[in-house]
Amino acid sequence: SAVISQKPSRDICQRGTSLTIQCQVDSQVTMMFWYRQQPGQSLTLIATANQGSEATYESGFVIDKFPISRPNLTFSTLTVSNMSPEDSSIYLCSVEGQGPTDTQYFGPGTRLTVL
Amino acid sequence: RKEVEQDPGPFNVPEGATVAFNCTYSNSASQSFFWYRQDCRKEPKLLMSVYSSGNEDGRFTAQLNRASQYISLLIRDSKLSDSATYLCVAENNAGNMLTFGGGTRLMVKP
Numbered sequence: 001s002a003v004i005s006q007k008p009s010r011d012i013c014q015r016g017t018s019l020t021i022q023c024q025v026d027s028q029v030t031m032m033f034w035y036r037q038q039p040g041q042s043l044t045l046i047a048t049a050n051q052g053s054e055a056t057y058e059s060g061f062v063i064d065k066f067p068i069s070r071p072n073l074t075f076s077t078l079t080v081s082n083m084s085p086e087d088s089s090i091y092l093c094s095v096e097g098q099g100p101t102d103t104q105y106f107g108p109g110t111r112l113t114v115l
Numbered sequence: 116r117k118e119v120e121q122d123p124g125p126f127n128v129p130e131g132a133t134v135a136f137n138c139t140y141s142n143s144a145s146q147s148f149f150w151y152r153q154d155c156r157k158e159p160k161l162l163m164s165v166y167s168s169g170n171e172d173g174r175f176t177a178q179l180n181r182a183s184q185y186i187s188l189l190i191r192d193s194k195l196s197d198s199a200t201y202l203c204v205a206e207n208n209a210g211n212m213l214t215f216g217g218g219t220r221l222m223v224k225p
């Protein structure tokens with residue numbers, strides 16, 4: 001499976017500010033995904049990021065709040081904009097595995113606390 | 116109704132016990148299914164895929180019943196290190212979207 005890193009690993013931010021999370025993969029991948037995991041909850045898909053096209057957002061998530069970049073096949077960023085305490089969560093990126101039956105593999109996550 | 120439902124637990128079992136987790140899914144078009152394991156403050160990691168024929172990996176056995184839209188995970192001879200949250204996951208027909216269950220928490224005690 002691919003090696004995935006995320007920066008920052010954690011941050012504490014003031015409400016009203018924005019944070020950009022980076023996701024780096026050690027191999028080229030077509031699809032990258034961004035998830036949110038709120039405290040005590042399971043994972044919810046925010047959007048799918050394909051290189052060279054706009055991200056596809058799931059219901060309840062909009063580009064103005066969570067702009068995503070995908071400049072190449074190994075890198076993506078997710079920005080959490082105009083943060084509020086409700087945005088406190090773990091944000092995870094994932095990539096598809098390379099095999100025919102492979103599923104997704106996750107980065108270590110970014111733990112965000114908004115005061 | 117959630118698309119993928121699991122009993123949240125916690126399941127508290129002694130070492131050496133056999134424990135089974137169940138999961139149901141509502142989207143009959145889902146094609147592939149997986150169990151992920153998530154340790155506290157860590158990312159989910161793929162435990163195993165789930166096939167209709169059933170599959171076994173050491174102490175772990177996963178089973179899929181498409182007619183009942185039901186998935187199971189059996190852990191035999193539980194170890195302390197099995198303590199984690201187990202996430203049931205369904206993948207859509209296009210193979211590009213995962214839907215996660217809420218997770219089942221397992222605590223194995225000495």
